[in-house]
Amino acid sequence: MCGHxxxxxxxxxxxxxxxxxxxKIIQIEQDIFAENQMYAKQNREYFTHHNITAFNFVSSxxxxxxxxxxxxxxxxxxxxxxxxxxxxxxxxxxAQKIAATKVPVIQINTGQVCHLDAHHVGHAVMDLALxxxxxxxxxxxxxxxxxxxxxxxxxxxxxxxxxxxxDDKPLKYPxxxxxxxxLIINKMDLLPYVDFDVEQCIAYAxxxxxxxxxxxxxxxxxxxxxxxxxxxxxxxxxxxxxxxSA
Amino acid sequence: xxxxxxxSNIIKILKTxxxxxxxxxxxxxxxxxSGVNCDAIQFSFPIAARNTIAENAEIELIHVHARGKCNTxxxxxxxxxxxxxxxxxxxxxxxxxQGNELQIIKVEVE
Numbered sequence: 098m099c100g101h102x103x104x105x106x107x108x109x110x111x112x113x114x115x116x117x118x119x120x121k122i123i124q125i126e127q128d129i130f131a132e133n134q135m136y137a138k139q140n141r142e143y144f145t146h147h148n149i150t151a152f153n154f155v156s157s158x159x160x161x162x163x164x165x166x167x168x169x170x171x172x173x174x175x176x177x178x179x180x181x182x183x184x185x186x187x188x189x190x191x192a193q194k195i196a197a198t199k200v201p202v203i204q205i206n207t208g209q210v211c212h213l214d215a216h217h218v219g220h221a222v223m224d225l226a227l228x229x230x231x232x233x234x235x236x237x238x239x240x241x242x243x244x245x246x247x248x249x250x251x252x253x254x255x256x257x258x259x260x261x262x263x264d265d266k267p268l269k270y271p272x273x274x275x276x277x278x279x280l281i282i283n284k285m286d287l288l289p290y291v292d293f294d295v296e297q298c299i300a301y302a303x304x305x306x307x308x309x310x311x312x313x314x315x316x317x318x319x320x321x322x323x324x325x326x327x328x329x330x331x332x333x334x335x336x337x338x339x340x341x342s343a
Numbered sequence: 344x345x346x347x348x349x350x351s352n353i354i355k356i357l358k359t360x361x362x363x364x365x366x367x368x369x370x371x372x373x374x375x376x377s378g379v380n381c382d383a384i385q386f387s388f389p390i391a392a393r394n395t396i397a398e399n400a401e402i403e404l405i406h407v408h409a410r411g412k413c414n415t416x417x418x419x420x421x422x423x424x425x426x427x428x429x430x431x432x433x434x435x436x437x438x439x440x441q442g443n444e445l446q447i448i449k450v451e452v453e
Contacts (some may be wrong), residue, residue: 121367125354125447129352129371243345246378271425272378304426307436326345 133247136215140222140250150334151233153251155273157266158239160259161283163191165316165325166234170198172326177333178231182221184213184238191236201225212243215250232333245272252334253278260284260291264298271305279310279328286315326333346383349445350391356447357397364452366397374444375409376425400450409442 098156144151154162170179181202183191192204203221205213218235227233235251237244256277258266261284267274282295282303299311312328358368359381371381381404392398409422417434422442
């Protein structure tokens with residue numbers, strides 16, 4: 098570590114260490130994601146304080162996120178309060194589908210932007226006025242690239258991959274799989290009709306993230322839903338989390 | 344294309360750090376596995392910088408190699424992708440030490 102300007106010379110391959118004392122040079126040394134990180138931290142503190150279990154659902158478009166959420170809500174809403182944030186570039190079609198299940202939902206349209214960020218989520222959470230001890234499901238914009246880089250303050254990311262997309266997606270879009278706690282392989286009912294090697298897909302995902310857990314589900318056929326609900330309830334924040342973070 | 348959002352963030356940060364001066368050049372530190380495409384940054388920046396203090400500024404990218412520490416054999420390893428195995432014991436479980444950087448280092452003003 099350089100004692101003069103604080104830079105770490107060893108980390109850089111081609112660091113030109115001139116120490117320009119020219120007044121035309123202004124040292125900044127700031128993380129470009131600092132602002133998002135700050136909002137994410139605020140969201141996380143809020144969730145922890147109120148014992149809200151927030152999951153960030155990420156996938157490519159059309160993987161079945163909304164269908165899985167609807168089945169999940171139908172199974173759990175009588176036992177635990179559930180809130181949903183829907184992220185899409187345009188339209189409130191997903192929010193309408195979720196609203197039909199009678200749980201509170203807010204649609205965020207990101208317009209030209211390809212991901213939700215922690216600032217978006219913080220505002221929407223305030224508008225939703227969640228009760229304590231609830232679940233918040235954030236359905237991110239369908240995109241396997243950008244949402245990986247934006248922490249929203251969630252407890253975990255859950256990545257959904259449908260068998261129609263190809264078993265090599267973890268290697269092609271590794272950031273998303275590196276960030277997720279759980280991989281849900283969806284549309285398992287279509288497996289006989291597509292060239293998708295489930296074991297190979299899991300092996301690729303574990304190559305990137307050895308700790309990733311995997312569930313095989315068909316949301317439309319309601320197969321594997323029990324295991325998924327069990328996983329969700331096992332990971333629900335308990336008051337102990339609140340005490341631990343106090 | 345999150346690089347446009349990243350470039351907008353860069354402009355936002357610079358507006359708080361640089362007052363009443365036009366920015367000529369910006370040095371960014373970009374980790375090899377930060378998930379950011381350098382060409383897309385160069386492409387997006389002029390769009391984000393239009394009509395700001397950083398309009399027409401040159402971007403210089405300082406690349407940081409990615410390194411990890413293997414959780415199995417504890418060796419320090421070189422990483423080029425997120426699915427590289429440890430070069431010594433062939434396991435995939437390691438902590439990333441560097442390579443995730445995405446920072447503004449400094450700017451040159453007129």
